[in-house]
Amino acid sequence: MKIAVVGTGYVGLVTGTCFAETGNEVICVDIDQKKVDKLTNGEITIYEPGLEKLFLRNLKEGRLKFTTDLAAGIEEAKIVFLALPTPPGEDGSADLKYVLGVADHIGRLLTDYKVLVDKSTVPVGTAEKVYESVARNAKVPFDVVSNPEFLREGVAVDDFMKPDRVVIGTSSDRARKLMGELYAPFVRSGNPVIYMDERSAELTKYAANSFLATKISFMNEIAQLCEKLDADVDMVRLGIGSDDRIGKRFLFPGIGYGGSCFPKDVQALAKSSDEAGYDFRILDAVMQVNEIQKLHLLPKILRYFSGNLQGRHFALWGLAFKPNTDDIREAPALYIIDALLEAGATVTAFDPEAMKNVQQVVGDKIKFAENQYEALKGADALIIATEWNEFRTPDFLKIVSNLKKKVIFDGRNLFDIRAIGELGFHYESIGRRPVN
Numbered sequence: 293m294k295i296a297v298v299g300t301g302y303v304g305l306v307t308g309t310c311f312a313e314t315g316n317e318v319i320c321v322d323i324d325q326k327k328v329d330k331l332t333n334g335e336i337t338i339y340e341p342g343l344e345k346l347f348l349r350n351l352k353e354g355r356l357k358f359t360t361d362l363a364a365g366i367e368e369a370k371i372v373f374l375a376l377p378t379p380p381g382e383d384g385s386a387d388l389k390y391v392l393g394v395a396d397h398i399g400r401l402l403t404d405y406k407v408l409v410d411k412s413t414v415p416v417g418t419a420e421k422v423y424e425s426v427a428r429n430a431k432v433p434f435d436v437v438s439n440p441e442f443l444r445e446g447v448a449v450d451d452f453m454k455p456d457r458v459v460i461g462t463s464s465d466r467a468r469k470l471m472g473e474l475y476a477p478f479v480r481s482g483n484p485v486i487y488m489d490e491r492s493a494e495l496t497k498y499a500a501n502s503f504l505a506t507k508i509s510f511m512n513e514i515a516q517l518c519e520k521l522d523a524d525v526d527m528v529r530l531g532i533g534s535d536d537r538i539g540k541r542f543l544f545p546g547i548g549y550g551g552s553c554f555p556k557d558v559q560a561l562a563k564s565s566d567e568a569g570y571d572f573r574i575l576d577a578v579m580q581v582n583e584i585q586k587l588h589l590l591p592k593i594l595r596y597f598s599g600n601l602q603g604r605h606f607a608l609w610g611l612a613f614k615p616n617t618d619d620i621r622e623a624p625a626l627y628i629i630d631a632l633l634e635a636g637a638t639v640t641a642f643d644p645e646a647m648k649n650v651q652q653v654v655g656d657k658i659k660f661a662e663n664q665y666e667a668l669k670g671a672d673a674l675i676i677a678t679e680w681n682e683f684r685t686p687d688f689l690k691i692v693s694n695l696k697k698k699v700i701f702d703g704r705n706l707f708d709i710r711a712i713g714e715l716g717f718h719y720e721s722i723g724r725r726p727v728n
């Protein structure tokens with residue numbers, strides 16, 4: 293099948309590459325000329341495990357192409373995916389200017405029947421708005437489908453190739469058939485393609501992300517309570533997670549959720565609820581807890597250094613909002629950096645993939661290290677903000693020989709409390725008893 297994907301960011305590039313991998317001919321369209329040039333020349337623009345190999349293979353086979361020309365990109369496509377940004381507007385609602393702008397443009401270009409697919413995360417009612425934008429100028433029939441994307445950055449290729457489910461919101465039999473054919477190779481193991489109306493599909497995506505964010509904020513509140521009541525959140529987590537109704541996954545407390553999706557999607561759902569005249573009380577709490585949690589290590593650090601960080605130097609391991617990505621949008625590490633600098637401290641950071649992106653944001657306000665141990669040189673303490681695998685079993689002798697004192701503040705609960713205590717570290721984490 294011939295496919296176009298408009299917007300070649302995290303979602304668009306993974307979508308385009310994975311559809312090419314199953315034999316489709318894909319053209320990815322983006323307004324960013326530099327990005328299109330790089331991709332055309334075989335240079336991948338994001339870090340996503342496993343993506344580069346598929347990208348290069350399909351580029352070489354001629355099944356994956358890139359252009360800035362929307363007209364040429366969609367000309368022969370049967371299905372056109374919109375994987376465009378939907379950032380929060382000033383009032384917190386999703387800004388639809390990219391999606392509706394492209395829809396309007398596509399309306400002027402249509403010469404034959406096509407299915408337009410919203411892959412961006414968009415509020416309920418957007419499929420109707422997209423339809424109207426296209427219909428204003430279109431002279432041929434077309435359909436609009438809502439097909440929200442559930443991939444997780446860091447495991448995006450696996451998630452796309454073997455999705456838990458595919459949600460397709462459409463009221464058109466013709467579009468339903470085409471979408472079913474396109475996704476058939478991805479659900480061979482029996483995972484469901486769930487067909488529904490457009491509005492329910494749109495709400496499904498927000499409900500999923502908001503539920504997951506709620507789970508995180510709930511565990512972060514339990515962790516706060518553990519600290520007050522002298523209990524251990526790891527034990528509580530194991531104790532509740534073994535109940536099937538709760539489940540073991542997504543119960544890890546930490547320094548809050550970040551990324552380009554949870555913060556904006558929870559906010560957008562709260563805004564949609566407001567507009568619909570419903571006060572979605574839980575969402576307000578979820579957001580408030582996350583704001584507090586992002587800086588939860590700070591009072592611990594301040595207490596240890598007697599309330600004064602002036603002239604202190606910190607090593608920071610982890611900048612990405614989660615491991616296995618270079619994405620730093622809404623990353624808790626950025627909030628920690630700001631707070632430390634404001635308190636008069638200095639920072640040397642290390643992250644396996646995200647340092648270039650952070651450098652573009654903070655410039656030379658902090659230093660970056662070649663590796664995780666170099667970041668420790670002369671630091672008063674180590675702060676851990678992202679749970680990259682290589683931080684989980686580090687060489688503690690190297691940590692000791694580089695840090696000024698054996699002090700670790702861990703926002704991701706990477707180490708076993710007893711083991712790190714025996715090594716003589718002062719160690720504070722989230723929802724667990726401080727050591728030494």
Ligand code: NAD
Pocket residue numbers: 298299300301302303304321322323324327375376377378390393394411412413414441442443444445552553
């Ligand atoms: P992104 O910012 O990484 O990519 C968006 C791309 O669109 C950029 O390359 C940008 O240059 C391009 N673009 C902007 N305006 C354009 C235009 N007029 N024509 C062509 N290209 C244009 O965004 P993303 O993370 O891929 O997210 C896209 C959508 O998918 C959002 O709605 C997001 O909420 C949703 N989503 C994201 C994820 C995720 O993990 N990143 C997961 C599921 C859903």
